[in-house]
Amino acid sequence: MSNFTESAKNVLASVGGVLTSGFGWVGGICRLLWDATIRGARRPFGIHDIFYHMVSLGVRSLPLATVMSLFVGMVLTWQFGEALIGFGAKNAIGYASSLALVRELVPVILALTVGAKMATGMTAELGSMKVSEQIDAIASLGADPIKKLIWPRLVAATWSLPILAVWGNVLALASGAVIADVVFDVPADYFYETYVDELWPSDYLSGLGKSVVFGLLVGLIGCYQGLTTKYGTEAVGISTTNTVVATSVSILSMDFILTTIFLPVS
Amino acid sequence: MAAVIELQGVGKSFGDHTVYQDMHLAVEEGETLTVIGGSGQGKSVCMKMMIGLLFADEGEVRFRGAEVSELDHEGLRALRQKVAMVFQGGALFDSMNIRDNVGYALIEHTSMADEAITARxxxxxxxxxxxxxxxxxxxxxxxxxxxxxxRVAIARSIALQPEIILYDEPTTGLDPSNIRRIGSMILKLQKELGVTSVVVTHDMPTAFRVSNRIAMLYERHFPFVDTPEGFKHTEVPEVRNFIQGRVRDGA
Known part of the structure; x- marks a missing residue:
């Protein structure tokens, strides 16, 4: 009996520890968002830094976003095509693919791949600056690290991911049309018409809205993990690994929340 | 002489690890005060509290009478224009060239033209x-x-002509000639710019050479504060053991 009690206590203590650190982590992320909004959104807005990071985070992620979007468009169209052939409805392939790609797969796949790349890059860079005391040096020179380092990265990530999602939607549509035409003998122009016909503006907006939130999340997690890196080069590696996990879990959790919000609307 | 920085009854802990307990220290105008003590005891923490990068859990840290922990964002910004810090590894910004590193504070706090920043x-x-x-x-x-x-880090710290420079282990990892050079530089800046200096170091020859006073961190406070001569001739066993590099029995 006492062993059972002891085990139960240990389990509860472990669960409590995980919950406490989880809430602490979420609280830290919220605090960082608050600080960045209050201290960053003031003149000068750091437009040059924001554009620098948009190039660094967004433009340099174009090849990855291109490859991911092409393949997700092809794979999903092929899967739907196979399923629809069984019902003798292969001509509906455009209708079936469009909603899943625009509302769900393109934003989520890009956030999971390109977003994780952005977040880990931020964590590694800020983590290295933290362990080499460069962040303290910025503060000691009278500048604000939140304004100088966090604000431009957050804004850049928040803008870059939806722009990449727009590009990804175009490519997913194009690659889906190729599969429809070549594999299922559904003309590409018919695929295009049915694809676009199925979509309402709210579908585009829900996809883009998700990308904006995912971008913000990616920026927040990447920066927070970097700023909370402990001392030593090993700590940078640990933070970066944790960022991948945190980004993936947060994006999928947030996707569920956003889907419950957006679905009734669209 | 008047104290420009005063730490009174300071307590500071990181989790279960207490770094300072009822610690008192005063830095006087125009002097070079050297802080010595064992590794990992919190000498750098002391400096970071002086410039508001860390805050005391208990007690007061005052700069010219103003409580550092009560300063708002603008107050801290003003403080850091008067108090500069040279970090242990230099902490130069990797993504910037030397001109931008040294001119960083000028870009941040002044409206000087590019040419003037380069010249400075x-x-x-x-x-x-x-x-x-x-x-x-x-x-x-x-x-x-x-x-x-x-040396570039020191150049960066003097760009805004601060009143106080905090040197965090400026000679660590350097060869003897560079150690001597850094020591000479600290003396030169004190003489030519009239700055007050606080130096954290393990290098006793440098401490004896540059200091007006030395403070030794021992058991979470500064029980031993004296002139270099006083330290050289001290009979206090803890101080003698430390400066002569002796290991206590059983330690």
Missing amino acids: AWECLDMVGLGQDRGLLERMPVSLSGGMRK
């Missing part, structure tokens, strides 16, 4: 003995030796 950066580099090669301004920190990085 060059002047500061010249003061720390790096004025021979004009091409240095365009070089990146990664291309510099350890000694040069520390």
